[in-house]
Amino acid sequence: MSRIVVVSNRVGPLSDTGRAGGLAVALVDVLRERGGLWFGWSGQISEEGTYGPLRLHEEGNVSTATIDVTQADYDEFYAGFANRALWPTLHYRLDLTDFDKRLEQGYRRVNERFAQRLVPLLRPDDIVWVHDYHFFFLGEELRNAGITNPIGFFLHIPFPVPEVLTALPNHRRLAEAMSNYDLLGFQTSGHLHAFERYLFEEADGTRNDDHSISVFGRTVMADAYPIGIDANAFSNFHQSTEGADNYSLMRRELDTQKQIVGVDRIDYSKGLPERFEAFERLLEMYPEHKGEVTMLQIAPPSRSEVRAYLEIQRQLEGLSGRINGRFSDLDWTPIHLISRSFPRRSLAGIYRASAVGLVTPLRDGMNLVAKEYVAAQDPSDPGVLVLSRFAGAAEEMREAIIVNPYSIDELAEGLRQAIQMTRDERIDRWNALNEKVTTNTASAWSRRFLDDLTSINSPLLAETSRA
Structure with a gap:
């Protein structure tokens, strides 16, 4: 069975401390079931110009790997473009959006550097699952680095209708970067339809017989995966x-x-x-x-x-x-x-x-x-x-x-x-x-997404397993 590699801005604890959110608990469950790696930011600020050591921690068949970011990266990537441009735009608050090109450049830079630190950790048959609005460009950066593994993306927050998204400068580049993921998951059918509308109306995308969309010279699958909790x-x-x-x-x-x-x-x-x-x-x-x-x-x-x-x-x-x-x-x-x-x-x-x-x-x-x-x-x-x-x-x-x-x-x-x-x-x-x-529990949500991602890439996974 292929190893799961989860990428998110913050890495949760591998044991339930009582303060971990339901998502963190669900991700740990699927990582333990299949064996995996959770990669993300350590929460620490490093000296300018350095990213510090890769912090590795292992518990059984699950590992975490975290890296620091510099103060400039934190200011431009996290506090900047992610939370002053993307978050308000995706929540329909254009009145609060800060369209600063410098912040966007910082966001792209951090996505590139995260990809660079992740690449050496990947195995040929890994399945990569990227989470949330911090990493719209990570899939593209991994592809640019030669990674051919299956890569899925799940957006935990809303995806706005084209009339709102197009207010974001370079919105087309963001959508193009998203097309590098094999499977894109959204919380609701409304968010999914908003994304599909953008591809059809703004990027000349076309629907294929298997329900995939051809756009930007690639083929991408997208669906709604409403997340749940560990209800029991x-x-x-x-x-x-x-x-x-x-x-x-x-x-x-x-x-x-x-x-x-x-x-x-x-x-x-x-x-x-x-x-x-x-x-x-x-x-x-x-x-x-x-x-x-x-x-x-x-x-x-x-x-x-x-x-x-x-x-x-x-x-x-x-x-x-x-x-x-x-x-x-x-x-x-x-x-x-x-x-x-x-x-x-x-x-x-x-x-x-x-x-x-x-x-x-x-x-x-x-x-x-x-x-x-x-x-x-x-x-x-x-x-x-x-x-x-x-x-x-x-x-x-x-x-x-x-x-x-x-x-x-x-x-x-x-x-x-x-x-x-x-x-x-x-x-x-x-x-x-x-x-x-x-x-519709958290466990059912994660398994459905990963099963669909595996199904899309089953010939590729079979080939890499034989290699």
Whole structure:
């Protein structure tokens, strides 16, 4: 069986520390099953002009290999083009996009250097799986270095429609670089269709009988692969010490009150200010909920070097202060804002104690919080998921209360519906959602992608195995 080589910006731990995300756990599982290597950035900054030693770590049949980047590379590649140009563009926020040619050059340079450090580690029959928007050009750089191995790419965030993507300078070169991958995976059929539209409308691509697309002198396959979670494991996390402690604490503090919970890192794509305003509108329109419903927002900061993120954090602090000042009573505070992260086991207890899970991004690739919230619920008395129509998860999870996060009134009404829903309806909706969460798991997602990538390249893999 061919070895899997995973490439991502950051390399996760090979053991579940409780803080590793569901994606990291899923990737480790598939790496252990087939044997593999996980390659990426160490998280460390090296001296200018150097990239430091390759850091190798082995656990059984799985290895990690990490390298440093220079301060200039971090500024131009990660904090720069990746998060000031690609991230806002792919999330439809052209008003926040920084189209700086110097940053783009830094992004291309780091993709090239990562490829150079990866090439000596590759074996002839390896299958390479590249992850996310940091490495649109990595496949092209590997091909330029003579690598003929199967190379797949998965985009974890949205892919925008051509009308948005074409605002990005050199968008055609980005799409051309993507065509060097044998298989391109997207979170939803909507993201897939947006990519295909670009190839057909902007690059004169043509559809072949096998559903592949001929474009830029190459042939590429693309499909939707909605990512999942390890639902069985997450559904049991509430029984862990951390999960049970947090559940008990929440229930004691809430008593008869109902809690709405949101868990999102600080980001303008998550719709957090709109969420706070909708909760305020709920209290305005339905004053009987004062003292009966609280909102807990867990929002750890991220990318503090990007000004837009600091502004969101200040906005949330201002909104929560204003709303609490307006509606609080001696024995009730409407909004609790916590600006730090929690381990996944702890979150499971918090989710289970919450009557409503609020997942309302303005744009998102998938959003696994929606699936974690469902997995954590008590089957006999489950909470209700309120989900943005612009989250990738909404394509699968139609039994949630689907809302438009741009409409404060609609979002407030969605909260009202969730709070008042009968137990029978909550159970019916949860059963339908849970069936999807437990079927479309992270393990099923990774195996389907790798099976398709292997199938596309089966003659090549057979030849390299014989060699």
